Amino acid sequence: MSDEKKYIKGDKLKALYDQTLLCTSCGYCKSVCPAFKGTLWDHNTARSKMVLAYGLLQGDIPVDDSVVQSIFECTTCGDCMRRCPSNVKTVDVLMAARQELAGLHEVPETMELALENIEKFGNPQGEPASAREEFLPDEAKAKLRTGGDVLVFLGCVASNTDMKVTSAIFKILERAGVSYTTLGEKEPCCGFLNYLAGYESDAFGKSLLEQIETLNPRPKMVVTPCPGCYRTLHHIYPESGVDLGLDSRHILEFFDELIEKGDLIVTKKLEGNVLYHDPCDLGRHAEMYDEPRKLLSHFAEVKEFKFNREQSHCCGGGGGLQSTNYDISSSMAKARLTEANELEGDFIVSACPACKSMFSNAASDFKKETGKKFKVRDLVEIVHKNTKGRES
Amino acid sequence: MSEEMFKELQELLGENFTTSTAARYAYSSDASIYRAMPDAVARPMNTEEVSKIVKLANKYKVPITPRGAGTGLCGAAVPIKGGITLDMQAMNKIKSITPENLFCIVEPGVIYDHLNNELKSAGYQFPGSPGSAEAANIGGMVSLNASGMRAIKYGATRDYVLGLEVVLPTGEIMRVGTHTLKNSSGYQLEKLFVGSEGTLGIITEVTLKIVALPKAVAAALVSFDKVEKAGQAISNIIAHPIIPSSMEIMDNTCITAANRGIDAGLPDVPAILIIEVDGPIEEVGREIRQVEEVCKASGATHIIVSDDKAVYGLWHEARKSVLPALGGFSPDLKIVSLADDMGVPISRVADAVIGFKEISDRNKVIIATYGHASDGNLHTKFLIDPSKEDDWKRAEKAVEEIYDLVLSLDGTVTGEHGVGMAKAPYMKKERATAIKTMKAIKDALDPNNIMNPGKMFEWESDHIIMNLRYPAEVNFDE
Incomplete structure (x- = not known):
């Protein structure tokens, strides 16, 4: 300066x-x-x-x-x-x-780097656009940009860092016989990090809208596994005047509907204490508390953190803090794991790739320090591992 | 601060020493009306570091203002003469809890609620119950002789301080008091530091007496159609005799604020009392029934009694929320901390509350009154437009009238929040015959006057509305 x-x-x-x-x-x-x-x-x-x-x-x-x-x-x-x-x-x-x-x-230098990556590569990780298609299963690759009832908006974190979640989403959709499509290398960043940095994100919304207009048939719904993307698509774009012209939902809502309709059938339940962690962007910011619990309850008796729902403690991954001060950020994840340990939790389930990433890293350290092993999962993975389609 | 001192502090504390704009501005205010920027913020991790910092400050004659959670309402933690703000929050270890000795030993940065959570598992408590319990530090509570709603039965912080470790203004480390429940061993110097507001030294360790948690608790929410009747009920309960564990009064302004702020569901009446009794189960049942009878005889219009913590816990939460919730009382007005904790003899509570209302009407300032009726400790909060000079002037006039009234009722200008700057001129009036001795003590311990200078009896003005953290320039030279 x-x-x-x-x-x-x-x-x-x-x-x-x-x-x-x-x-x-x-x-x-x-x-x-x-x-x-x-x-x-x-x-x-x-x-x-x-x-x-x-x-x-x-x-x-x-x-x-x-x-x-x-x-x-x-x-x-x-x-x-x-x-x-x-x-x-x-x-x-x-x-x-x-x-x-x-x-x-x-903006802090570390966040500046992520923003530059978004500008140059279309994602904060600095991956080439083609990387968004690397983790896609073959069935999904066949449906890239083809149009369909449901558009899967993976988001940058899931696309570039979480192969398991990415793959699981499409396998579930195939299993349930859903008419879907996804944008692959044409999927733009939603701009949530830019929003968090204080910049406008409507240009990202317009860019997404342009891509949606190329799809035939035009999807009726967009689903995403990322609470940050969900907030952006569902709240921030409309507030900034960008109308995508379709229903935007977190993917967990859609998966629960598939189970309720019988398109997905639960095959087994989880063994052990299953704690659900409310992501801040989905919980306090979008007030989605019952839906993830309802979905998870198909697979386990949901145990609660002492501080849950509106009082949930942050994993440390929100607000861009990971890039601004990773030490504080990771200390928050560790604190949450300490709470889980006191409750003798075995699974820590969330509905956010950032929460999963924070907890996974912290769990690795926690195991080294205490010997305690947590199974950190995204709800998508739980659904994938424990359901089958009607015909199978 | 000289470059030499800056370098020495940086070398001593590393990243726990900062002169950054963000830190200096954030540490320039507390929950009082004041703002003054420190030159630096230092965060010691242990007593030795405190001692070294103080020795440097004494050598270079730079002021030091100790600070806990920064929840004080009178400006004790605002560095009015600049210098170093000493943030004690990182010294936050609970060193020991020994129920068999009836005490615990803690560092000053331990948070009140954290300590009580630990004590609870042993069946004990430190029962001060300040409104800011979830944030307030033990060191700050000792420095201000803080207390809260349970003082009638359990006393104030001073009643629990058995011993202290203090870094004197020379940097010397001194132990005062003992690790015993009683001592008659010379001057009771530990009591001298209680309420000294950081003007005599830095508290680095506290030995606190603890008491057993009550077996049972019950409470009553009592409505009155007149403040006078609530005041009479207070006196009648004490005279009965019943010593409740707390008895809180709230006027209609406070009731409205709590209902709006946290949806407390309190009755919309001129005044309420929230009365709590605790002790053995049989005794609690008997006492709460007696409370009910006395309140009825005193003219209560409605009484709800409960031994369900979820129910009476919400009443207490409503009471605790009054101060901040008043902020949302009116869109044009903001709550400012003025005349915040006067004490009067219990039998004069009603006279005081009625008097405050008259002062409010006369000066055209909205004044909300609430407080610990059972020990005569009343809080008022002022709602003003903090950008208007005239509002501040009318508020100060009302403050002065409130303190005059309180002193005429044989009361004190502060029961539990301390003096700082907000009550300095009025404390000097109240303690006129003791000021000379206070100054002599200060001079003896702090010859270079580095410890939190400019506060209490060193306050030079007759006015208190200055150095505001609000957007108004107030000029009294007309």
């Missing part, structure tokens, strides 16, 4: 000025804030983000590296907003602050 001091314009935060004054600094958010618990620094608490937002808006403080880092050291999990007795819209204020910083092209 150059020596010349930069100040925000204020056009994004101004509308939330009132919220920064509404915060009484009571500190209740400190008791739930995972970023604070991971660092014990006050400038990582939600209330301090309100203080910093106020300072930026008033021109009390310039934008420098420390301010950028602090505004980004947050998973946007939203537990502070749930806990806040003054109902301060903490995450909205934080996101507006990020938008202000984005207006000055200020």
